[in-house]
Amino acid sequence: PGCSKKYSVEVRLRLHMKTHMTNKPFKCEICEKSFVMRGDLKTHQKFHSEERPFKCNLCDKAYKTNEHLKEHVNITHYGIKKFHCDVCQKNFGKSSALKAHLKTHTGEKTFKCEIPSCDKFFSEKGNMLMHYRRHLKKLDKQQEKEEQKQCMTESTEKNTQDEATN
Numbered sequence: 001p002g003c004s005k006k007y008s009v010e011v012r013l014r015l016h017m018k019t020h021m022t023n024k025p026f027k028c029e030i031c032e033k034s035f036v037m038r039g040d041l042k043t044h045q046k047f048h049s050e051e052r053p054f055k056c057n058l059c060d061k062a063y064k065t066n067e068h069l070k071e072h073v074n075i076t077h078y079g080i081k082k083f084h085c086d087v088c089q090k091n092f093g094k095s096s097a098l099k100a101h102l103k104t105h106t107g108e109k110t111f112k113c114e115i116p117s118c119d120k121f122f123s124e125k126g127n128m129l130m131h132y133r134r135h136l137k138k139l140d141k142q143q144e145k146e147e148q149k150q151c152m153t154e155s156t157e158k159n160t161q162d163e164a165t166n
Contacts, residue, residue, distance in 0.1 A: 100124050 003020060007013040015037075024034035026041040030048045035041040043065060052062035054069040058077045063069040074080040075093030083098040084091050087105045092098040100123075103110065109121035111128035115135045122128035 003016075005013075005016055007016060018036040019040075021036050024036050026035040026038050027033070028035075028041060028044055028048075030045070033044060035044065046064045049064065052064055054063040054066050056062065056069060056072060056077075058073065061072060061076075063072060071094070081091035081093045083093070083095050085098060085101055085105075087102070090101065092101060103123040107123070109123045111122045111125050113120045113122075113128060113135070114132050118135065120128075120131060122131065
């Protein structure tokens, strides 16, 4: 009910259905997210750690879970892209990438620039982040100019004081 996921193996469907239960007794002590199964909590807790024990044999990347390593190898090194856009025939390695891509066809723009005074929206998070970084560069340059101006003002004031005491 309320979810369109499909599984070819009934056991997997039953496990997935548990994720929709309201009773989630296994709680993360760091972020308080709750889980139906202890194993899901253990997997989740790896994301709070900086440890990346699953290393790729084909490049220098490393991952927190074996599932993410397998996904990386399949997409990056074997070129497996099993998620297909029916509009433009483009293929994607992750369902989330296809989902984000579909917004480019619908014109839906759900990612708002994080600068409060900016009203721009983007269909892809990556494009919003590139735009946001431009704001940050401008702010850094403005801050640098203000600091230089302040240094020059302080230097001029110090020189004036030194001249007055001599």
